[in-house]
Amino acid sequence: MAYHRYDAVIVGAGGAGLMAAIQMAGKANIAVVSKLYPTRSHTGAAQGGISAALGNVEEDHWQWHMFDTVKGGDYLVDQDAAEVLTREAIDAVLELEHMGLPFNRTPDGRLDQRRFGGHTRNFGEGPVKRACYAADRTGHMILQTLYQQGIKHNVNFLDEFHVLDLLVSDDGHACGVVALELKTGEIHTIHAKTVLWATGGFGRIFSVTSNAMAGTGDGFSIPFRRGVPLMDMEFYQFHPTGIYKFGILLSEAARGEGGILRNGLGEAFAERYAPTLKDLAPRDMVSRFIYQEIKEGRGVDGKDYVYLDLTHLPGDVIDRQLPDITDFARTYLGIEPKTDLMPIQPTAHYAMGGIPTDLNGQVLRDASATTIPGLYSAGENACVSVHGANRLGTNSLVDLVVFGRRAGRHMLDYIRSNDLPPLPVDPEFVARAEVSDVLSRPKTERVAALRHELQVLMMDKASVVRNVEGLTEAKQGVAQIRSRYAHAGIDDHGLTFNTDLTEALELGAMLDCSEALVEGALARQESRGAHYRTDFPDRDDENWLKHTMVRKTSGGLELTKKSVSITEFQPKERKY
Amino acid sequence: MDYTFRIKRYNPDVDVKPHFEEYAIGLEPTDRVLDGLNEIKWQLDGTLTYRRSCAHGVCGSDAMRINGRNYLACKTLMKEFGHKITIEPMIGFTVIKDLVVDMDPFFAGYKAVKPYLIAGDAPASAERRQTPEQLDRFEEATKCILCASCTTACPITWTNESFLGPAAIVNAARFIYDSRDEGAAERLRILNTQSGVWRCRTVFNCTEACPRDIKVTNIIEDVKRTLLLEQL
Numbered sequence: 001m002a003y004h005r006y007d008a009v010i011v012g013a014g015g016a017g018l019m020a021a022i023q024m025a026g027k028a029n030i031a032v033v034s035k036l037y038p039t040r041s042h043t044g045a046a047q048g049g050i051s052a053a054l055g056n057v058e059e060d061h062w063q064w065h066m067f068d069t070v071k072g073g074d075y076l077v078d079q080d081a082a083e084v085l086t087r088e089a090i091d092a093v094l095e096l097e098h099m100g101l102p103f104n105r106t107p108d109g110r111l112d113q114r115r116f117g118g119h120t121r122n123f124g125e126g127p128v129k130r131a132c133y134a135a136d137r138t139g140h141m142i143l144q145t146l147y148q149q150g151i152k153h154n155v156n157f158l159d160e161f162h163v164l165d166l167l168v169s170d171d172g173h174a175c176g177v178v179a180l181e182l183k184t185g186e187i188h189t190i191h192a193k194t195v196l197w198a199t200g201g202f203g204r205i206f207s208v209t210s211n212a213m214a215g216t217g218d219g220f221s222i223p224f225r226r227g228v229p230l231m232d233m234e235f236y237q238f239h240p241t242g243i244y245k246f247g248i249l250l251s252e253a254a255r256g257e258g259g260i261l262r263n264g265l266g267e268a269f270a271e272r273y274a275p276t277l278k279d280l281a282p283r284d285m286v287s288r289f290i291y292q293e294i295k296e297g298r299g300v301d302g303k304d305y306v307y308l309d310l311t312h313l314p315g316d317v318i319d320r321q322l323p324d325i326t327d328f329a330r331t332y333l334g335i336e337p338k339t340d341l342m343p344i345q346p347t348a349h350y351a352m353g354g355i356p357t358d359l360n361g362q363v364l365r366d367a368s369a370t371t372i373p374g375l376y377s378a379g380e381n382a383c384v385s386v387h388g389a390n391r392l393g394t395n396s397l398v399d400l401v402v403f404g405r406r407a408g409r410h411m412l413d414y415i416r417s418n419d420l421p422p423l424p425v426d427p428e429f430v431a432r433a434e435v436s437d438v439l440s441r442p443k444t445e446r447v448a449a450l451r452h453e454l455q456v457l458m459m460d461k462a463s464v465v466r467n468v469e470g471l472t473e474a475k476q477g478v479a480q481i482r483s484r485y486a487h488a489g490i491d492d493h494g495l496t497f498n499t500d501l502t503e504a505l506e507l508g509a510m511l512d513c514s515e516a517l518v519e520g521a522l523a524r525q526e527s528r529g530a531h532y533r534t535d536f537p538d539r540d541d542e543n544w545l546k547h548t549m550v551r552k553t554s555g556g557l558e559l560t561k562k563s564v565s566i567t568e569f570q571p572k573e574r575k576y
Numbered sequence: 577m578d579y580t581f582r583i584k585r586y587n588p589d590v591d592v593k594p595h596f597e598e599y600a601i602g603l604e605p606t607d608r609v610l611d612g613l614n615e616i617k618w619q620l621d622g623t624l625t626y627r628r629s630c631a632h633g634v635c636g637s638d639a640m641r642i643n644g645r646n647y648l649a650c651k652t653l654m655k656e657f658g659h660k661i662t663i664e665p666m667i668g669f670t671v672i673k674d675l676v677v678d679m680d681p682f683f684a685g686y687k688a689v690k691p692y693l694i695a696g697d698a699p700a701s702a703e704r705r706q707t708p709e710q711l712d713r714f715e716e717a718t719k720c721i722l723c724a725s726c727t728t729a730c731p732i733t734w735t736n737e738s739f740l741g742p743a744a745i746v747n748a749a750r751f752i753y754d755s756r757d758e759g760a761a762e763r764l765r766i767l768n769t770q771s772g773v774w775r776c777r778t779v780f781n782c783t784e785a786c787p788r789d790i791k792v793t794n795i796i797e798d799v800k801r802t803l804l805l806e807q808l
Contacts, residue, residue, distance in 0.1 A: 036629055036637070039721070039722050040635040042629070042635075044634055045630050045632075094703055097698075097703045099692075100692065100695075100751075100754070100756065100757070102715060102718050102754070104708070104711070105706055105708050105710075106708075107707070107708065109705030109706050109707045110703060110705065111703050134718070135715075137634070137719070140634060140719075141718060144718070183672055212629040214629045328632060331651060332606075332608075448618030448619065449618075490622050491621060491623050494589040494590070496589050496673045497672055497673040497676050498625075499617075500622035500623060
């Protein structure tokens with residue numbers, strides 16, 4: 001048994017994990033564990049920008065940003081958290097600049113800002129330039145910059161360690177994780193005073209997704225199996241503009257710079273649905289606009305896609321502001337965005353829900369505000385909740401910087417005032433049992449085939465538009481795939497870099513995420529943000545201005561409601 | 577369409593030395609090479625091992641040698657090749673298994689050039705100023721995704737373990753020419769050695785290999801010129 005002892009172990013080396021690590025580096029003994037090399041983390045795929053009400057280009061105030069965040073989230077956002085997010089965004093973006101992030105600049109050398117969906121001036125009057133950016137690779141630059149700071153501060157990285165289990169002491173303190181070292185196949189116990197879950201999302205449960213192949217929800221599933229609740233899992237964002245069939249993201253910045261969505265008839269259809277913000281309405285709405293156009297036969301050639309049109313933009317705007325996404329169009333579609341329309345469809349993009357936390361990233365045990373000592377979460381993995389029922393573009397990067405930082409600072413305080421909890425007896429028991437189960441299964445099913453079935457099922461029955469029939473089918477389908485998963489053996493039984501094994505383990509996590517999502521979606525009999533039910537098309541504040549919490553119990557999943565923090569903005573009808 | 581993948585396999589648990597295996601699969605010409613590898617792993621042989629994550633050319637996981645040249649498997653479509661393609665791990669690093677190589681020496685080279693901003697105190701509640709022209713001076717180098725395509729395409733790195741390699745030099749240049757940075761002298765000292773820029777023989781393999789279209793050789797030449805002129 002390989003044993004390590006740290007003050008803090010951070011699971012996930014994306015923006016949230018690295019930001020937390022930097023707070024503690026040099027002040028505590030920490031390890032950042034990732035199943036990838038840190039620079040491969042999915043933060044690096046974020047494109048368009050990170051918002052902060054700097055007001056560098058035009059008047060702006062964090063209160064406007066807060067309002068947009070609350071309204072964008074269809075009033076399910078916890079407003080105390082949205083206030084923290086938008087106030088601290090300003091300082092957080094400046095901190096990134098101070099760390100060396102190469103932001104685009106105004107002619108006088110300040111951070112430039114551009115428009116993004118749902119971000120408005122003066123509480124909804126019209127679009128505002130709020131998103132700071134580094135071309136269309138803002139996430140790449142955040143990830144690189146934070147990793148560079150990690151190197152500078154001698155952060156200890158355990159690269160390519162696949163985490164298998166969360167350790168909790170007998171008296172209920174988080175006390176570490178168990179992980180599989182890919183290179184050797186060795187199982188490690190990583191004993192620590194605190195654990196931060198920051199593993200990103202689970203977009204891979206859908207057949208069309210912008211998410212990396214690593215986005216399998218391990219960091220949702222592992223704590224969930226240990227009794228930690230998941231909150232608002234039914235709210236899953238579909239980004240309107242994924243490359244047709246590939247799902248590869250084409251940033252909202254394309255529309256921020258003036259790009260227009262067109263249906264098969266060539267019509268700019270967004271203005272029919274959202275007269276003020278048009279193509280820059282929030283993502284949940286624009287994805288539904290596209291769905292509606294396709295349903296009414298106005299997709300391109302009657303198919304299930306529409307166009308993103310950049311052909312009217314000046315060539316130098318495309319080259320300077322949108323170089324990466326236009327490169328994607330050239331590479332994967334073989335088309336020239338300066339002259340050709342780009343075929344797009346909504347793509348599974350972001351989990352608004354996740355591990356419930358307080359404002360310091362401490363994980364909540366249940367609907368009361370009690371926390372689980374030593375256990376933290378941040379970024380997409382967590383649900384604070386700053387995104388409510390629908391996240392605004394750029395706010396994911398704000399979230400991981402602001403709340404990654406807050407979690408790291410709080411963990412440092414926690415480390416200083418708490419002792420290392422004792423490990424439970426036989427700490428690797430669960431992890432070893434899971435691995436040997438996968439290795440000893442008969443091979444009557446194939447992991448890849450089951451995964452594909454799950455992805456198609458979730459896409460068909462639990463994506464942009466839902467109803468009770470489809471969700472019931474999804475629930476039964478997921479249960480059926482889970483029972484077959486028990487017979488999904490693998491080819492590779494070796495120790496060295498066994499990705500056949502880790503893919504099988506990842507499917508187990510994806511099943512947990514799917515189950516929790518469907519449970520929430522079935523329960524929530526209303527339409528709000530990204531959760532749209534044809535059988536309950538209206539928002540129902542009386543019954544459902546509530547978060548949902550799903551928990552695994554011995555008797556199956558248990559769903560409870562949690563109240564929403566409303567401080568400044570009373571719920572109103574959401575129009576753009 | 578039918579394609580044959582000829583893949584160099586090596587599993588240290590069972591193999592004494594590497595060998596090639598062939599797989600016949602059906603793919604569209606517009607599919608990625610990575611789609612082909614996935615097809616093989618998921619349908620034919622689960623033991624096939626390679627790194628991958630984003631699948632669209634931004635995370636840098638799946639650099640490998642395809643028909644004798646470095647590519648990202650996820651950023652290269654089948655139509656670029658004939659019906660038979662040969663895939664091997666990148667050259668110059670120890671193979672862990674199949675297409676997975678030990679990246680630790682690569683990241684060690686990266687870390688050696690102090691790849692982080694070195695600067696004094698920043699202004700309180702404000703950004704450090706930098707004009708668009710000043711950003712232009714180094715922006716190209718910021719596109720690097722640390723995939724090691726350039727470094728493992730360089731014949732010098734194949735034979736000389738101490739050479740920092742093109743990617744490390746690009747990432748040094750990213751800071752050397754950043755108007756906010758004050759560490760240029762330190763980094764130039766590191767690059768002004770036998771394991772630094774002077775090992776480069778200007779073969780241009782690195783530029784050809786870069787999936788991000790960074791003109792790597794030009795950047796290395798830029799650093800050499802700076803050293804020769806001792807000016808920034």
